[in-house]
Amino acid sequence: MQPDPFAHALISAGEFPECDRAAVYRVIETRRDVRDQFLPDPLPDDLVMRLLGAAHSAPSVGFMQPWNFILVRDPEIRQAAWSAFSRANDEAAEMFPEERRDIYRSLKLEGIRKAPLSICVTCDPDRAGPVVIGRTHDPRMDVYSTVCAVQNLWLAARAEGVGVGWVSIFHEEDLRALLGIPERIRIVAWLCVGYVDQLYREPELAVKGWRERLPLEDLVFTDRWGEC
Numbered sequence: 001m002q003p004d005p006f007a008h009a010l011i012s013a014g015e016f017p018e019c020d021r022a023a024v025y026r027v028i029e030t031r032r033d034v035r036d037q038f039l040p041d042p043l044p045d046d047l048v049m050r051l052l053g054a055a056h057s058a059p060s061v062g063f064m065q066p067w068n069f070i071l072v073r074d075p076e077i078r079q080a081a082w083s084a085f086s087r088a089n090d091e092a093a094e095m096f097p098e099e100r101r102d103i104y105r106s107l108k109l110e111g112i113r114k115a116p117l118s119i120c121v122t123c124d125p126d127r128a129g130p131v132v133i134g135r136t137h138d139p140r141m142d143v144y145s146t147v148c149a150v151q152n153l154w155l156a157a158r159a160e161g162v163g164v165g166w167v168s169i170f171h172e173e174d175l176r177a178l179l180g181i182p183e184r185i186r187i188v189a190w191l192c193v194g195y196v197d198q199l200y201r202e203p204e205l206a207v208k209g210w211r212e213r214l215p216l217e218d219l220v221f222t223d224r225w226g227e228c
């Protein structure tokens, strides 16, 4: 057998010590979508860069790294984003059956003005040229990759005592115009980011009676769709 010419680039893949493993699961289980618990304190630049570094460590199709991060601190821009949310949210309420509209309207679904920082995460479909390893048969893989970056940021933020709330109740063109995002760039997420000192133990939508967590065993099939 030939020696691996890239052996110098390998690291040990052994398991982490028990306390490190427990911390990873604790971060995953206690991560929450934050709307109302944001504290006004500004986030230090080095902390924001750590969160972006976590996002930038995400897997991406063909190592495309299609993401960009627009840091939005300007209160006027955040106010305009909130206005765009508010218009879309009024439309959204009308889409639910009448008996659910009151509870929908009572839900807080954004923290755009309260969080000191918003991050708009975008996806550039042309980042790695027209043909990308792994995206040859499904172009959506670039957006999926960008979502992986969002999740990395969300988990790193939890470990740092920072809350993140994803807001998606927008007409895309409103955000595009507000932030000067070119047509060819996909808008993936508007994230509200700020320190928090409390989080709900369970998803807020469950706490407030909108929807329960599904039993995992109902979601796992064996060998064929629908077969447990």
Ligand SMILES: Cc1cc2c(cc1C)N(C[C@H](O)[C@H](O)[C@H](O)COP(=O)(O)O)c1[nH]c(=O)[nH]c(=O)c1N2
Pocket (backbone or CB within 6 Å): 031, 032, 033, 034, 035, 108, 109, 110, 165, 166, 167, 168, 169, 202, 203, 204, 205
């Ligand atoms: C793609 C996407 C888009 C949105 C969300 C999430 C994701 C993944 N979530 C957050 C969502 O409501 C939340 O994740 C679930 O309710 C589960 O709660 P935890 O995240 O576990 O706290 C979300 N929350 C909200 O208040 N307004 C929103 O517009 C959105 N949009």
